[in-house]
Amino acid sequence: MGFKQAPYIMLDGRATEALAFYQNILGGETTITHYRDLPIDGMGGDPDWVMHGQLEVGGGVTIMVADGEQQRSADNPKVVICLYGDDRDELEGFFRGLSEGGSRSMPFEKAPWGSWFGEVIDPFGVTWMLEGGGDEQG
Template identity: 55%
Template sequence: MAVRITSYIGFAGEAAEALAFYHGVLGGSLEITRYSDMPMEGMGGQPDWVMHGQLDVSEGVAIMAADSEGERGGSRIDVILYGDDADELRRAFDGLSAGGNVTMSFDQAPWGSYFGQFTDRFGVGWMIEGGQAG
């Protein structure tokens, strides 16, 4: 069995919007289950909120999210997107950071690849890294 690590982001009513935004920028396959789809006594959550959402991007990379009372995106994690294609990474950086707060622009890093950091419009921290500088 292979071990994989992914992010699971907690939201308070914005999980569907955030996942749809990430899907629009990154592509992939998005599945959303709402609390109303899984009626279990004592489960909590608003009926239209996301009980579990998963965006499968590529090669085993996924972003998972859910809504629950008292959560706010990015309060627990940063998402790290990395790869070899600097142009693709720049496109992702530009798209995902739209409406957010860029803390470090996507430029050549001292270690030779490109790196950038931002908080998206949902309060989730992102780091984009990779692509060798030429």
């Protein structure tokens, strides 16, 4: 029996914006359930906030996002996500897109272990590692 792994990004009122940002860069299809769509007695949260959002991207990649009242900060990342694969150009495009409005912690360049690697912090404070491509590209 196999299983999948999906990052779950917790935000404070910006989940819809984050899903649109990631979809613009990675493609795929989103589904969103707002707090108002599934009212539960005693549950906090703004009715317009995302209770559960999901982006399904080709190749089995899934990103989940939700809004909540938990305290978050840029110094305490919500998650770290690693995107990896064989296509260096595709990964470099993701690197450029994810860093727009954010920052680049490590440039996307040839790593000592032979593949390409870079790290960015996107506009939502989420750290992304991008790795792959190997010796055959670049």
